Amino acid sequence: MHSFFRLLSVLPIGLLHFLGAVMGWVTFALSPTYRRRFVGNAKQAGYSFRQVRAAVGHAGRMVFEMPRIWLGSSLPHCTIVNGECVERVFAQGKGLVFLTPHIGCFELSVHAAAQRWAAQHGDITVLYRPARQAWLAKILETARNRPGVQAVPTTLAGVRQMIKTLRKGSAVGLLPDQVPPQGLGMWSPFFGREAYTMTLAARLALQTGATIITARCERKSWGRGFVLYFEELATPLSPTLEDAVHDINVAMEQTIRQCPAQYLWGYGRYKQPRVDPQMSPAAEKEQA
Template sequence: MRDLHRRGAPMSILFHVLAWLPLAVLQGLGAFAGWLLWVTSSSRKRVALRNIGRCMPELSEAEQRRIARASLGHEMKTYIETARVWLGPGGPVKNAVKEWRGIEVLERAFAQGKGVILLTLHQGAFEAVAIPMSANFPFYGLYKPQKGALNALSLKGRCRFGGRMVAAEAGVRKAALPLLAQGLGVYYMPDHDPPPGRGVFVPFMGVPAHTPTLIARLAQESGSPVVFMFGERLPWAGGYVAHYVEAPAGIHDPDVEKATAAMNQGLEQCVRDCPEQYWWGYKRFRRQPPGAPDFYRGA
């Protein structure tokens, strides 16, 4: 135990130091890290360009490159800002959210009394708006416990304003359904490639994407309304805007594939609203339908 404590101490110290740096400094460090990924022709740069080229072919090559470069910077800013969002002074962290755009969508969803499934994606500053939001709405984040100091730091940060975290060790569905039945909110990020057998291929940005069916099944079983959210990072360390978007009607379709496709439509709307801040460097299309060529070959 003593060895584990010693190994976790440097991480904890680093986070506590970063937490008290001004937002402008942290975002400057993130921008520099993103610039390094771009100028060194990193794999994330190549993947970002491939993803944007296939997902937004209507854009000129110059515009695709501009979005890809901005995306790398925003991804790195998110990583470096995390310490401040989790551990920084409470007042400035809350006040950094300058606008709650579409918050009435979330309020109407809770008013139904069936709980709320809140979906976000790897775009912009998702935790910078989600954690302050938990001061006003009863949300539970679903997570898989990690090893080391990062797990404890994340729990401390995500619960600092009243939010709660639930370890989904027996599965997200089993953890979420009782919470939704009590009229509470659950918070989840579905824009990832699930293990085989837990997803279907449905379009995302016009490209077949292996997408988790979890949300479609959860919405069907619970009857809970679904709301999308993302956090837009304002320029020059100006703070953030929280965006809330109603889900497409088809997300409660009894056909799991149709409901999952509707979920991706909602995610796509968020991406198109602010494409520069989506994490295009992630291999979202790594898994392809049987017989399809490797999406990232040559990237």
């Protein structure tokens, strides 16, 4: 499997996207559970299947482009739009929290941002959960640590590193629509339905005074590269944790609505949280 990943990492993005789109539709056709979740999540957000059917292929593209992002000798071409808002935050000497939902090539978002700003403002710190499969864990040990990116584990030590990063005026990156382990989130509306939502993103911003910037990295057609969009929150983050978590969910909804055809509607956003012994409720309290 490691050799297969290496092979994919040298193929052109256009070919990877073609293969991925085929795989996306095959998976959709063969998995009733995935198909029901995809259609149900899209309907919850107000979309018919016809409106978001392109997301079926984009889910497969996301899988096939990952080896290229992780192991490729260079990053695919990515145009940055509205990078000025990022530069304003750095110019103020404040920490920055990049937030992106499971949309487009979210793996490329942090690497493209690091390529642009890490040399001047320090590495971007991201959390990762070690893979259960030994072959994948070996790849991920180094894959996400490209120049300018520091990956830390989903432990209390990793969270402390993120706080330290923000306090020195550098940046961190998170996927706030990822369902956290039991005890590390709270129930908050997401497209009108209660979803277990991480509190970490809100806690980091409230505790350090860091600024939140949303990001979405859209794929261009025919393997022509990517476009990375940055935006500031429409309104300041609320001072209370519960309201701040809701503010972030609203921001993620708005980001998704800007490109619903590239969101992972098949992700189990409304699932029950699992128990993670590495990040207990006691660790969550210590974060604060």
